[in-house]
Amino acid sequence: MCGIIGCVGRDERTVETLVHGLEKLEYRGYDSAGIGVVGDGLSVSKTAGEIEALSQKLSEQSLAGTVGIGHTRWSTHGPPTDENAHPHQDCTGRVAVVHNGIIENYQELREELTAAGHRFSSDTDTEVVPHLIEDALEAGAEPEAAFRSAIDRIDGSYAIGALIEGTEALFAARNDSPLVVGLGLDAEGDGSAELTGDGPYFIASDVPAFRDYTARVIYLEDGEFARLDGGVSVTDSDGIPVEKSVETITWDAEETGKSGYDHYMLKEIHEQPRALRQCLSGRIDELGGAVDIEEVGDLSPTGVQFVACGTSYHAGLYAAQLFNQAGVPAQAFLASEYASSPPPVGDDLVVGITQSGETADTLSALREAANRGAETLAVTNTVGSTAARECDHALYIRSGPEIGVAATKTFAGQLAALNLLSLATVEGGRSRRAVVPALRDLSGDIQHILDDSAASEVAEIYADSNAYFFIGRRYQFPVALEGALKLKEISYEHAEGFAAGELKHGPLALVTPNTPVFAIAIGDGDAARKTVGNIKEVEARGAPVVAVTDGRNDAAMYADYVLEVPETHPRAAALLANVQLQLLAYHIANDLGRPIDKPRNLAKSVTVE
């Protein structure tokens, strides 16, 4: 996982544009960064550390040029060092390359190049690319042809940007890694920017990198090349020009600013009421008891397999329950496992859940399913993402950009969208009439929690514990898993989620007076009654208990503290309980002084398998 940015036609603002873009991409990696520019010559500046370190270095070293590339790195091959930072160069220093992805055949290429006399200065897979370009240039190829011949040699996933000295152009290619092209200075997106004209032009791993400059983009497909100079020309792998459609981004650059909050994560937690209104907008009709989603309107699956990773997998577990309740067999799979050992797919619909739409594990699971003839659906936040384009159908969660590495509002959006999917495709009028009002109540109910939550007080009390356990049943089981994941991601504390009934089959041995147990007990039904029984089990072992409850059961009686959620349908209550646990994780991590938006070793969307 890394982020790349490039621009042409920014003249004296080239370096400023690149650094600004890298700051916006920092969520994709932040252990080293660098930029390269072509002007009179080619120059490169790069360093280990966050982008601030690069800015510091640039303040001492002036780079000038009209075409530039930049990179922010999250290490996969080789530790974060100055040498391993991108851009990488060839032996002569005439070529500079930035790359996101993994070159699978780099070892053999490196051996071949070394044997031919090339000297490598880094441990990265990327460095083979500039040397391959160098070879082709030596052999007399034109710059563009040299770039193409180098790309032809590599296998694997890549979004690549390259500069070649003496050529005021930026070369780009993509395969299995995201890459978008931005057109002109048209932040309003009113259509004044075109494929050829005055420019400037941008490339980036993700739109926020250049969103302040333009809303007009084209999405590159796998195997395509782009050349940016006085215009953008896109060609396929055979060099034949491809006609691209220009799309307009509808969200604002402001949505990617921190707007007075200490962390993106807290901002995004607070954005959930609005994000859910957007998710549901125009898709439900409470008075008519109807759910209408164009994208999936004609589906009527007889079985569903969900494939996802991390937080999205928890959304998959939740969704599988919705379909099972409706009488449609459904199962959630970890995408990495699914891709390695796929189950029989039969006539099942395979649903990939991925916020970014670029999660490599989820993409390969979806491809595996498609190869076996399955119909596929992507549930994603990212229009134009690989998952959205490759699947037969796409259902957008419309949460708006999420920058914090720990997913918050997009998990809420996934749960809401998966409810819509189930209501629209397999559930009957009765459950629609029961669930749709609860979905419409979500934004008000979540605002209620945000206004009144006691999570920061509870966090302060337990911030110094040995471990944290989360238990829940039925719809609240995935929430328990998610609560634990959130806490471990951002606080670095040991946290585990269990199905409440599973506790006594082993994990209970871990429970001590210094391991608070967070128990989610919703409603007055069987699930809640049994969860209250499990609360008594841990209480008897001396563990402090925090109940997340709507007060319709006895959980509060046995709990040391209570995090309240408003009464609603148990399906909707899962989203509410989750908000309390998000706030809890945030406040514990904050009390411990963790870098909440950039937890160690983690990156926002994981584009390697």
Add this chain to the structure above:
Amino acid sequence: MSVRTAVVLAAGEGTRLRPLTHNRPKPMLVAANRPILEHVLDALIEAGIERLVLVVGYRRNRVQNHFGSSYRGVEIEYVVQYKQLGSGHALLQAADTVSEPMLVVNGDRLIEASSVSEVMSAFEEGSAAATMAVIEHANTSRYGVVSLDGTRVTEIIEKPETDEFRLINAGIYAFDETIFETISETPRRSGELALTDTISKLIDEQVVRGCRIDGLWVDATYPWDLLSVTSEVLERGRATDRERSDGVWIDDDARVHEDATIRPPVAVGANCEIGPGSVVGPNVALAANTTVGANVTIERSVVDADSRIDHASTLVDAVLGQDVHLGVGTVIPGGPGDVRVGREVHEDQPLGAVLADRVRVGGNVSFEPGTLVGTEAEIGGSCHVRDRVPEGAEVIR
């Protein structure tokens, strides 16, 4: 000396508007489905302000979450006033952020772009230490009154006992950056720093210019004022949902049943639903995601986001907070009524009832005119409610 920066004071709760301000500061109360503060920022941007500094404090999440990092392309910076110790203290929080001449406005009063422009040009022309807008107002006793000698301000008196004054402080000021120092030098009164005390100090020492304005200037002091504020905004055509016919603004994502009747002026926000047989208007604003059932009548009322009004209810002169649920057959028959605010009783006010955020009302409940219901109160079926219901109270018959 041109002014491009505005500091907007949006940190105060507005205690006289309780219980509506339980979860948000006064500037975030809605006027025709948009926070008052949004109307204020519109006026500033239309007058040419290029940089916005918002002083936030009480329930600041609500402001930051609503506006984000910029509004209409103008960057917003936030500074925090952790304790609300007066308007001067609020402005002082911007001292490290602003180092140029600035406009200062209250975030909780509706103003016009032309008023802002007039203050800006009066300040830019003259050599006064400060320029402030003054306006004629009928209710001078609620505000600071101002005496003028020509264009020079000679005196400010807070909330005078007499009615002999006609001009009030309109809460739009222009200062240069030395104001921060002057505020720091102003003695505190009972721990608080009022901006008007600093201006009084400037009046004694230097020249303060008064700039008379006569455009729209609306302030909500008490909960029932929100009804007239919304009516004013609707009558001036300042709603921003899509105008479908004269005086009818309905968002594209709202669903209005074909058998419902809309009587202008009415504003209906995004994702609202209005059921068959309902009659909505005149002078009604329904904010986003509000559900109105069948055969509901709503007249001269303001309903905030995420609320639900069940079938066959009647609302006249009602002010509803966010996420209020009214059961079938709720009746709020309208003012005038006597309203108790603090220790005062305001007689014959045009108010049906105020229901604060998350009030839950069972079926067949009726409200005496002038009733105030606190946040999260629960009112059981078939009750008749009057006077005040405290926050979180449970009312049963």
